[in-house]
Amino acid sequence: xxxxxxxxxxxxxxxxxxxxxxxxxxxxxxxxxxxxxxxxxxxxxxxxxxxxxxxxxxxxxxxxxxxxxxxxxxxxxxxxxxxxxxxxxxxxxxxxxxxxxxxxxxxxxxxxxxxxxxxxxxxxxxxxxxxxxxxxxxxxxxxxxxxxxxxxxxxxxxxxxxxxxxxxxxxxxxxxxxxxxxxxxxxxxxxxxxxxxxxx
Numbered sequence: 228x229x230x231x232x233x234x235x236x237x238x239x240x241x242x243x244x245x246x247x248x249x250x251x252x253x254x255x256x257x258x259x260x261x262x263x264x265x266x267x268x269x270x271x272x273x274x275x276x277x278x279x280x281x282x283x284x285x286x287x288x289x290x291x292x293x294x295x296x297x298x299x300x301x302x303x304x305x306x307x308x309x310x311x312x313x314x315x316x317x318x319x320x321x322x323x324x325x326x327x328x329x330x331x332x333x334x335x336x337x338x339x340x341x342x343x344x345x346x347x348x349x350x351x352x353x354x355x356x357x358x359x360x361x362x363x364x365x366x367x368x369x370x371x372x373x374x375x376x377x378x379x380x381x382x383x384x385x386x387x388x389x390x391x392x393x394x395x396x397x398x399x400x401x402x403x404x405x406x407x408x409x410x411x412x413x414x415x416x417x418x419x420x421x422x423x424x425x426x427x
Contacts, residue, residue: 228361228363228367232361233374236361236374237378239360240375240378240379241385243349244383244385245382245385245389248349249310249343249418250340250344250387251390252414253317253335254269254270254391255390255391255393255394255397255414256317256320256415257334258390258392258394259410259414260334260394261334263392263395266394267391268334268336269334269339269340270387270388271340272337272338272339273340273341273344274383274384276344277354277379278379279344280344280350280351281354281372281376285358285372303348307426309343310343310422311419311422313339313343314415314419315415316415317415317418318411318415357379358372358375361375362375
């Protein structure tokens with residue numbers, strides 16, 4: 228893959244990864260509620276889920292979504308329900324301090340970050356767009372998919388760290404139960420609002 232094409236792809240993936248969406252709202256809320264380090268497994272789960280989805284798209288499953296609109300509808304409904312459930316969990320999280328030994332026992336599990344990708348239409352569109360626009364034909368196909376995969380890891384890592392860091396900074400400011408509840412309610416509402424984006 229030529230450098231100019233790779234840089235164009237990197238720009239496309241960066242815009243998709245850094246803009247607000249379900250993944251970034253989830254990482255921000257987790258960073259605020261559980262701190263940066265304890266939220267890293269969630270970020271890794273999201274990244275692995277994105278890689279699995281990219282491979283599914285590259286090896287043809289994405290074509291099924293385009294051929295069968297009912298499958299796309301199922302993903303939208305399942306993704307919407309899952310996001311609403313996550314929004315509820317975030318909005319109703321109880322006040323906890325982030326001091327060692329006093330916080331919640333564990334943040335959202337690693338596997339939930341990965342599962343979200345498989346029913347996240349925004350993530351499917353990101354993978355479909357990357358493969359459709361930047362994969363090459365013939366002998367260059369495999370190396371182009373590897374380049375897309377590498378670029379996706381890179382942008383998801385940087386964007387994930389940025390949103391986790393943002394959440395962690397906010398978490399340090401939440402010293403009262405009231406501020407904590409307001410923040411979690413706002414993050415829950417923003418996560419729920421992502422459902423609207425799915426249906427646009």
